[in-house]
Amino acid sequence: MAVASKSMPGSTISPTLGFDDYTLYSNLSDDELMQLAIERSLSDPHNATSLGEASKTSTALGRRTVQFRANPPTTTPNPSNPPREDPSHRPPTANPPDARRTCEERRKCGDIVVTHFVTGNGKRMLAYHRGDGSIQYVPDTEKEQDPIVKAILNGDVTTVRAMARNSGNNILRPDKYGWIPLHEAAYYGQDQCVRVLLGAQPGVINMCDLKGRTALILAVESEKVACVEALLEMGADPDLANKERESPLYKGCEMDNAEIVAMLLNHGAMVNKSSTQGWTALLEAVSRNNVEICEMLVRSGAKLNPTDMYGITPLSTAAQNGHVETLRFLIKHGADVNSEASDGSTALYEAAKNGHEDIVEILLSQKAVANKVGKKGLLPLHIAAQQGNAGIVSLLIKATSKSRVKRSGISPLHLAAEYNWDEVLEVLIKAGYDVNAVLSEERSRMYEDHRRTALYFAVTNGNVDTTTMLLEAGANPNLDTFNPLLVAMRQGSIELVTLLVEHMANVNAYIPTHPTSFPATVMFSMKYLSMLKYLMDNGCDALSCFSCTYSSGPHPPLQETSERDGYNTDMRRNTGEPVQFCEIISTRAISRWAGPIIDVLLDYVGQVKLCSRLTEHLDSFKNWEVIKEKATPPRPLMQLCRLKIRQKVGIHRLRCINKLPLPQQLIKYLNHEECNQEQFGEY
Structure with a gap:
């Protein structure tokens, strides 16, 4: 067992x-x-x-x-031309004569097999x-199958002939899907049954089902060549389309069946008939990259530049799909390489968008214009840069006018930087594209921070390589409304901050939309003492941090309205005046670092007076008493001399102070290096 x-x-x-x-x-x-x-x-x-x-x-x-139920087929399907399943076709109730099907009927309904x-x-x-x-x-609950339909699906020609002669077997009666026996015979490849049925009732040859499909269309859809031939020979209309206005010829191209297409053309099928979507047989053949069918259609009078409902031509379809063979064929026969779709896109634009470098090269060799913009105002060069295809960018640079790029309000550099395409960026820089090009006002307003430069995109992405490339090519780090240096500081990226400062980023940058009485760079570096000191060494204004409207008098209560990244940048005083340093440092996120922050700032100022709020902070922690004493006048003469020398050297030369012809000890003295270890070791 x-x-x-x-x-x-x-x-x-x-x-x-x-x-x-x-x-x-x-x-x-x-x-x-x-x-x-x-x-x-x-x-x-x-x-x-x-x-x-x-x-x-x-x-x-x-x-x-x-x-x-078993109904063995009597016909053998052609293995070189297997039938296609049409999901829109209703499922028959008997077993079709198809070797691919099992004895029980199987239907696809989404992911369900019935x-x-x-x-x-x-x-x-x-x-x-x-x-x-x-x-x-x-x-x-489906009704028992019509006997004549069962005989057709079994290929029982003798029974079908007998039933067709019998007036009691109405071969004109449609089922609930509008199918008559002729439709069954055509769809399942029973060509002998087709001839028998039409011999008995020739008037049904062009009858349609509920979807407007004739027996000829059904035979074409299922690629039953013998049935297509029989129907055409017996007078089927080769141009009668379904409810989507898809003709038999269109369906033959959709099936990618050259034999059926040739048969339909030989029987006078209209070659330029279009569907409800505006697609012609040629458009469908091009989408299948079938040059053989394209040749037959063009020889039969197919128009080379028909457009669908979106204005897309066969050439654009070939370019979009990367079909080199059909593209060459269309160009050879005179297709317009510069035709535009409804959104303004050209074949060149579609090829660049989809990364087909060989198509771009062919189109450019045929004088395709690279200076036409699409609906969004982008040129093919823009879209190639956005997609990161350096090869296509290199080809388009030679054919694209820089003045036309400028009029578009956006540089391909912006897109390459935004999408982190370093190779594309390098190609554009070498080609001479302006690294300081700014977005137009309209495009800038599309971003909440009103960014303008390619450098801003690079810094926002935290891309050190792109930032380096742009800065070394001469990018100005101070052209944006919100300085890229502030972005790098908010990210806590010392590497980006150093790069930007070394290339003359404004260390005293402010935020126009959030006014403060001291540089915003100080606010964003409060949590990073090493970064704060680095900014001070490079000329950041520390003195403004000790300027307070209330001085030693009482301060109004804090009004924290929102917190972003630990900083209350939306905080306002009732007077509407800029927010002061003592208010920012008193927020919950920063107050615990008040002592060390004030200590760093005191190294870069002379005689200052602490306001009552800063004094209150220093009094709150015993170890901060020494910082309070440090601020008590008079300041040491050495400190005052250091500040005077730094002032004379100037902010720009301070950034390259190590290269100045000064004694090394003096350089260390100006950089506060003699006290760094001692001061910061206890914090």
């Missing part, structure tokens, strides 16, 4: 299970038994085997399980096999 385990719903039956071991099924439920037979049939690719096993299963289960079967008691059932492996059984 073969060994097997009980199969539950959703499981797979072992292929070694012996069907003569009847006792193995005694404990299975009806649902489990139905699934067992279904899975047995579905797992076997050979129709006859499935039928035999299904029969044995029925016997083994005491006729409690399913028994499949299976018909009959129980041992003759009850018609449907099994819904879902993608998750579950199966649901429901009664099949």
Whole structure:
């Protein structure tokens, strides 16, 4: 006796299970038994085997399980021209004569396979096999199949002929989908049945189903060449389209079937007929990259530049899809390389957008214009830079006018920097594109921070390589409303901050929309003492931090309205005046660092007076008493001299002070290096 385990719903039956071991099924439920037979049939690719096993299963289960209807096909399908399944076609109720189908009917409904079967008691059932492996059984309410349809699907020409002669068998009566027997015969490739039916009722040859499809369209859709030939020979209209205005010729191109297309053209099919979407047969053939069909269509008078409802031409379709062969064919026969779609895009634009470098090269060699903008005002060069294709960018640079790029309000440098395409950026810089080009006001307003330069994009992305490339090429770090240095500081990137400062970024930058009485750079570096000191060494204004409206008098209560990255940049005083340093440092996120921050700033100022709020902070922690003493006048003469020398040297030369012809000890003295370790070691 073969060994097997009980199969539950959703499981797979072992292929070694012996069907003569009847006792193995005694404990299975009806649902489990139905699934067992279904899975047995579905797992076997050979129709006859499935039928035999299904029969044995029925016997083994005491006729409690399913028994499949069998209608063996009498015709053999052409293996070189397999039929296509049309998801819009209604599922027939009998077994089609197709070797790819099992004896039970299978339909695709999304991710659900629907299976018909009959129980041992003759009850018609449907099994819904879902993608998750579950199966649901429901009664099949579909009516019994018309005998003539059953005969057609079985290829029983003799029976079909007899029924067609019998007036009691109405071959004109449509089913609920509008299908008459002729439609069944055409779709399933029963050409002899087609001839018999038309011989009996020639008037039905152009009848349509509910979707407006004739027998000819159905034969074309299922690629039944013999049926197409029979229908055309017997007078089928080759131009009668379905409700989508898709003609048989269009469907033949959609099926990519040159034999059917040639047959339709030989019978006078209209070659320029368009669908509701505006697609012609040529557009469809180009989308399939079928040069053979394109040649047949053009020889038959197909227009080279028809447009669909979006203004897209065959040439643009070939360019968009990277179809080199059909593109060359269309150009050779005179297609317009500069035609524009409704949104202004050209074939060159589509090729650049989709990264087809060989197509771009061909189009440029045929004088395609690179200075036409699309709907968004972008040139092919812009879109190539955005997509990061350096090869296409190199080709388009030679054909694109820089003045036209400037009029667009955006440089390809912006797009390369925004999308982190370093290679593209390098190509553009070498080609002489201005690294200081700014976005137009209209494009700048599209960003909340009103950014303007490519450098800003690079810094925002935290891309050190791109930032370095732009700065070394001469990018000005002070052209944006919100200085890129502030962006780098908010990110806490010492590397970017150093790069920008070394290239003369404004260390005293402010935020126009959030006015403060001291540089915003100080505010963004409060959590990073090393960064704060670096800014001070490079000329940041520390004195403004000690200028307070209230001095030693009482301060109004704080009004923190919102917090961004730990800084209350939306804080305002009731007077509407700029926010002061003592107010910012008193916020919850910063106050615990007040002492060390004030200590750093005191190294870069002379005689100052601490306001009552700063004094209050220093009094709050015992270890900060020494900082308060440090601010008590008079300041040491050495400190005052250092400040005077730094003032004379100037902010710009301070950034390269190590290169000045000064004694090394003096340089260290000006940089406060003699006290760094001692001061910062305790914090």
